[in-house]
Amino acid sequence: xxxxxxxxxxxxxxxxxxxxxxxxxxxxxxxxxxxxxxxxxxxxxxxxxxxxxxxxxxxxxxxxxxxxxxxxxxxxxxxxxxxxxxxxxxxxxxxxxxxxxxxxxxxxxxxxxxxxxxxxxxxxxxxxxxxxxxxxxxxxxxxxxxxxxxxxxxxxxxxxxxxxxxxxxxxxxxxxxxxxxxxxxxxxxxxxxxxxxxxxxxxxxxxxxxxxxxxxxxxxxxxxxxxxxxxxxxxxxxxxxxxxxxxxxxxxxxxxxxxxxxxxxxxxxxxxxxxxxxxxxxxxxxxxxxxxxxxxxxxxxxxxxxxxxxxxxxxxxxxxxxxxxxxxxxxxxxxxxxxxxxxxxxxxxxxxxxxxxxxxxxxxxxxxxxxxxxxxxxxxxxxxxxxxxxxxxxxxxxx
Amino acid sequence: xxxxxxxxxxxxxxxxxxxxxxxxxxxxxxxxxxxxxxxxxxxxxxxxxxxxxxxxxxxxxxxxxxxxxxxxxxxxxxxxxxxxxxxxxxxxxxxxxxxxxxxxxxxxxxxxxxxxxxxxxxxxxxxxxxxxxxxxxxxxxxxxxxxxxxxxxxxxxxxxxxxxxxxxxxxxxxxxxxxxxxxxxxxxxxxxxxxxxxxxxxxxxxxxxxxxxxxxxxxxxxxxxxxxxxxxxxxxxxxxxxxxxxxxxxxxxxxxxxxxxxxxxxxxxxxxxxxxxxxxxxxxxxxx
Numbered sequence: 001x002x003x004x005x006x007x008x009x010x011x012x013x014x015x016x017x018x019x020x021x022x023x024x025x026x027x028x029x030x031x032x033x034x035x036x037x038x039x040x041x042x043x044x045x046x047x048x049x050x051x052x053x054x055x056x057x058x059x060x061x062x063x064x065x066x067x068x069x070x071x072x073x074x075x076x077x078x079x080x081x082x083x084x085x086x087x088x089x090x091x092x093x094x095x096x097x098x099x100x101x102x103x104x105x106x107x108x109x110x111x112x113x114x115x116x117x118x119x120x121x122x123x124x125x126x127x128x129x130x131x132x133x134x135x136x137x138x139x140x141x142x143x144x145x146x147x148x149x150x151x152x153x154x155x156x157x158x159x160x161x162x163x164x165x166x167x168x169x170x171x172x173x174x175x176x177x178x179x180x181x182x183x184x185x186x187x188x189x190x191x192x193x194x195x196x197x198x199x200x201x202x203x204x205x206x207x208x209x210x211x212x213x214x215x216x217x218x219x220x221x222x223x224x225x226x227x228x229x230x231x232x233x234x235x236x237x238x239x240x241x242x243x244x245x246x247x248x249x250x251x252x253x254x255x256x257x258x259x260x261x262x263x264x265x266x267x268x269x270x271x272x273x274x275x276x277x278x279x280x281x282x283x284x285x286x287x288x289x290x291x292x293x294x295x296x297x298x299x300x301x302x303x304x305x306x307x308x309x310x311x312x313x314x315x316x317x318x319x320x321x322x323x324x325x326x327x328x329x330x331x332x333x334x335x336x337x338x339x340x341x342x343x344x345x346x347x348x349x350x351x352x353x354x355x356x357x358x359x360x361x362x363x364x365x366x367x368x369x370x371x372x373x374x375x376x377x378x379x380x381x382x383x384x385x386x387x388x389x390x391x392x393x394x395x396x397x398x399x
Numbered sequence: 400x401x402x403x404x405x406x407x408x409x410x411x412x413x414x415x416x417x418x419x420x421x422x423x424x425x426x427x428x429x430x431x432x433x434x435x436x437x438x439x440x441x442x443x444x445x446x447x448x449x450x451x452x453x454x455x456x457x458x459x460x461x462x463x464x465x466x467x468x469x470x471x472x473x474x475x476x477x478x479x480x481x482x483x484x485x486x487x488x489x490x491x492x493x494x495x496x497x498x499x500x501x502x503x504x505x506x507x508x509x510x511x512x513x514x515x516x517x518x519x520x521x522x523x524x525x526x527x528x529x530x531x532x533x534x535x536x537x538x539x540x541x542x543x544x545x546x547x548x549x550x551x552x553x554x555x556x557x558x559x560x561x562x563x564x565x566x567x568x569x570x571x572x573x574x575x576x577x578x579x580x581x582x583x584x585x586x587x588x589x590x591x592x593x594x595x596x597x598x599x600x601x602x603x604x605x606x607x608x609x610x611x612x613x614x615x616x617x618x619x620x621x622x623x624x625x626x627x628x629x630x631x632x633x634x635x636x637x638x639x640x641x642x643x644x645x646x647x648x649x650x651x652x653x654x655x656x657x658x659x660x661x662x663x664x665x666x667x668x669x670x671x672x673x674x675x676x677x678x679x680x681x682x683x684x685x686x687x
Contacts, residue, residue, distance in 0.1 A: 038517055039508055044613035047517030186660050213660040217619055219610050220412070222405050222536075223654035242519055243611040250609065254528045254537045267519070276523050310518075 029077040030067055030337065032058070033097035035118070036110035040085025041217070045242055048270055049133065049316045050110045052308035054078065057324040059307055067328065070335035079103060087117035094118050098125040104337040105327060112136055113188060119146050128330075128343040132323040133316050135159065135189075137196065143363035148343045150360050153319050154368040154385070159287060160197040162370035162383040166285065166393050167235045167261055168204045175395060176260050181210040181233035183224055183248070185241050193239040193265065209233050219243050225251040235261035242267035245286075246276060253280060253399045260395040261285065269315035269372055269379050281374040283396030288315020289372020289381030290355070291389035300354045314372055314379030322353035356387060401534050402655050403648070408536065410647025411544035412606060414551055414640050416620050417627035419599030421639035422554075424628055426571045426591035429479055430493055432500040434624050435617030436507035437596055441467060441603025442612045443511060446520050456524060456604050457542070463604050464597045471596025475589045478503065483585065489574075504617065511614040521611040539608040546605050550598060551640050558636060567591055571634050626666065630673045632683025641681055645669070 036050050037043040058078050061067060066075035079101050081093035090109050097103040098121070108131045109118045115134040119142065122129040129149045136142070137156040143149055170176045180201060184190035190213065201208055210231035214224055225248060228236060236259045238248050245267040252262065267273060268286020277284075290297060292314075300321060304312040312318065330345040331337075350359040358365050367386035372379045373393060380391040420434045431437075441463055448459035482499060486492035525539040558564035569577040570587050578584045627646060631638030646666055653665040673681060 038512065039615035041615075043517045043615050044519040047613075048519070051517075183659075212658060214654075215660060215663040218659075218662065220409050220650075221659075222408075223651055224659045226401065226405075227655070227659075246519075246521055246611045247609075250523075250526050250537070253526065255535055256528065270519070272519060272521070276521055278523075 028071070028074050030069075030074045030105070030331070031077050031079060031101060031103045032105050032107060033079045033081070033094075033101060033103035034107040035081045035083050035090055035093040035097065036114070037085040038082035040083075042085045042111050042114075045266070046110045048272075048310075049313050050320055052304065052310060052312070053317060053320040053324060054080075054107060056304055056307045057321060057328070060303070061328060068332045068335070069337070083109065083114065085111075085114070087114060090114045090118050091121055094121040098127070105331065105339065105342070107327070108132055108134075108323065116142070119149055122146070123148055126339045126343070128327070128339060128346055130323040130326055130346065132320040137192070139364050140362070147363075148339075150323075150346060150363045150365070152323055152358065152365045152368070153316060154365075154370060156192050156196045157200075158368075158385050159370050160193055161200055162385075163237060163263055163285070164197065164200045164204050164206065166371060166383060167206060167237075170261060170393070170395065171206065171234075177234035178206045179209040179231065179233045180206050180235045180237060181228040181231050181259075182208055182237045182239075183210070183228060184213045184239035185216055185218075185244055186213040187216045187241075189241070189266075190239040197237070197239070206235075214244070216241070217243070219247040221247050221251050222255075224248070225255050225257055229255050229257045233259055235259050236263065237261075238264045240265050240267075242270070246273070249273075249277060249280075249284070253277075256399070258398050262396050263371075268374075270313045271311040274374060274377060274379075280399050282376075283374060283394055285371055285373045285382070285393070285396075286315075286379070287371065288313075289369040289379060289384070290314050290318055291369075291381050291387065292378055293389060294356070296354045315369065318354050319368075322351075322355045322358060325353045326351045326358060400532050402652050404531060404534065404536060405655075406648035406651035407644065408540045408544050408647070409651055410644035411547040412540075413623065413627055413643035413647050415543065415547045415602030415605055416599075417624040417631075417639045417643050418550065418554065418636065419595040419597070419602065420621075420624040421628050421631065421633070421636050422591050422595030422598065425633050425636065426567050427475065427479070427588040427595070428483075428489060428492055428574070429475075429496040429500065429592060431592075431595070432497060432621055433504040433507055433617075434500075434599055435619065435621035436504045436511070437467065437471070437599045437617075438603035438606070438620045439612055439614065439617045440507065440511065441600030442607035442610075443515055443520070443603075444600065445604035445607045446522060446612075447515075449522050449524065456608055457546075460601055460604055464601050467600030468593045468597040472589055472593035474503070474596070475592040479592065480585065480589070483588070504621070508615050508617065515614060517614055519611050519613050521607070524608045526609070537609060543605040543608060547602075550601065551636075554598070554636060555640075563587075563590075626670050630670055630680060632680025634684060635682045638680050638682035642673075645681075 034054050037046045058076050062075050066073040083090040106127045108129055109115050110133050112134045115131045123146045132152050135153050139151050171178050184194040210228045245264040263285040265287040269288040274281045330342045334341045334345050369381040369384045371383040373382045382391050382393045423429050423431045444463040445456040445459050448454040482495045527538045528535040529538045566582045570584055574584050627642045628639050631642035649665055650662040654662050
């Protein structure tokens with residue numbers, strides 16, 4: 001009885017095996033792997049910025065018949081893994097995609113840290129790693145070490161420099177004083193930005209009147225905002241993450257911390273920010289921004305809403321989508337699943353994307369938005385490193 | 400004064416996070432590691448009522464709390480009771496329940512992800528300043544504090560003034576002896592577990608007025624609740640409440656007077672000191 005069961009099992013497995021190979025022969029597919037948080041501390045950000053764009057892109061490509069290779073059009077088979085926001089899990093999932101699932105190409109992971117963790121494994125299997133949510137000042141070092149790694153979102157110093165420039169300009173025009181209150185979340189991201197900002201503030205002749213950090217995950221920020229207000233600042237700058245961005249803004253409203261320049265970093269560009277704060281969001285500055293006026297961007301925002309049922313954010317969403325466009329165009333131009341050839345193609349060509357033309361110079365995109373501002377319900381780009389369409393910065397009205 | 404009030408408000412939130420776990424662990428002897436997920440579920444409930452029907456989170460408690468009570472009763476009845484029956488010693492039950500609820504926490508995260516998606520969610524409710532002794536505080540935090548005080552007070556009164564409460568304390572002190580004097584231990588444990596879950600969900604609903612949540616944030620609340628319950632001493636609800644307020648005041652004092660970056664360090668230092676010098680908890684009884 002038992003043996004019979006075993007034989008049945010083996011036969012069934014063999015049949016299943018042939019069924020799978022039969023289907024594969026009938027319609028060739030291109031396997032694309034995606035690893036990013038679906039749970040864990042960064043899952044909230046990934047659910048807004050990262051995953052919906054993958055869903056949108058795969059649907060759009062498959063709806064028009066798939067990617068055009070020399071052998072004909074092939075549909076995308078998407079393989080997704082949740083890395084639980086743990087670098088070890090990211091690495092394991094990438095290994096698995098490469099060796100078990102035999103993925104042809106991989107989409108970049110989410111966030112700076114997870115991209116850095118996965119970079120050696122991408123390099124080991126020659127996958128191009130076109131990052132979209134990675135900000136660091138170590139671009140040069142990393143691109144030298146990993147010849148298939150590309151940076152699209154920008155670098156830390158440019159992000160801080162744009163913020164300082166905005167405050168400095170307002171001060172030069174006599175609109176605000178020179179006292180700045182600066183706070184940061186105490187993790188790699190916040191610390192790196194705060195460290196980059198301090199010398200730039202000082203060099204610009206601005207005075208850092210308050211400078212403190214708070215632990216990652218803290219949402220009880222009354223003491224921080226009270227102390228910042230007591231320092232009597234003219235500008236408030238927070239290198240913050242989503243939950244604390246919301247908490248700082250709400251607390252600033254309650255304390256009446258009414259600076260004419262108010263900047264919170266990540267999540268200010270989320271549609272949920274204006275959703276929660278409504279008219280109070282007007283004039284708030286944050287990391288990122290887009291140029292909402294180009295026809296490509298308008299078509300993208302509309303498609304994003306239609307396909308995923310939610311609004312794209314006003315910063316990295318479009319960048320994630322742009323990197324997928326770059327991957328798509330490169331694979332089609334090369335016409336095969338040859339990863340090294342695709343990497344070479346990305347290095348040497350210019351791409352017309354939703355965020356405008358992208359041309360990697362030494363694997364780095366040098367034109368990106370750095371600061372945006374809520375103006376009439378849209379998070380407009382107000383500062384960039386060479387993207388056209390920046391709107392002038394407005395002073396924030398009272399809450 | 401500012402430090403005291405801000406600290407009390409924070410302590411009130413902590414009490415909301417920890418009271419439910421205290422009941423579940425103190426009486427039912429289940430170390431519920433899915434506590435944070437149930438709190439997040441309560442927050443989701445309030446969020447859903449508020450955004451879909453514009454129902455105030457205070458009114459939606461009327462639905463969220465009974466629903467959480469039933470859900471937790473079912474969890475106890477079908478997931479925990481088999482473990483309780485099988486356990487030979489209380490240590491055995493502790494290990495089994497930790498493993499089972501740890502697994503349950505993943506299931507709950509998955510269910511919430513499937514229903515609500517992985518986004519951040521929050522809303523604005525009573526986000527207005529109120530002036531108390533010349534300083535400004537958020538009205539929603541004050542409301543949460545008052546609700547927390549009300550819950551603490553009524554739970555304490557119920558445990559000390561009613562017969563069921565007396566029975567519950569008896570189970571908490573010595574389950575086997577309580578059984579010998581005619582108390583239905585497993586029914587009371589189920590009641591305590593369900594009540595604890597309902598209190599936790601109520602806490603989640605109240606905290607959702609000012610915190611930003613996502614489906615997988617629960618573990619942060621579980622950690623905080625664990626620290627508070629162990630600091631307070633597992634067999635007395637007053638211990639957890641005291642520990643919650645001490646922690647709130649200490650963190651706020653450190654944030655104001657020293658550095659907001661050190662709040663977590665201060666909390667763990669306090670925890671360590673309690674473990675070193677009063678391992679049975681602030682109000683815990685030494686095991687005889």
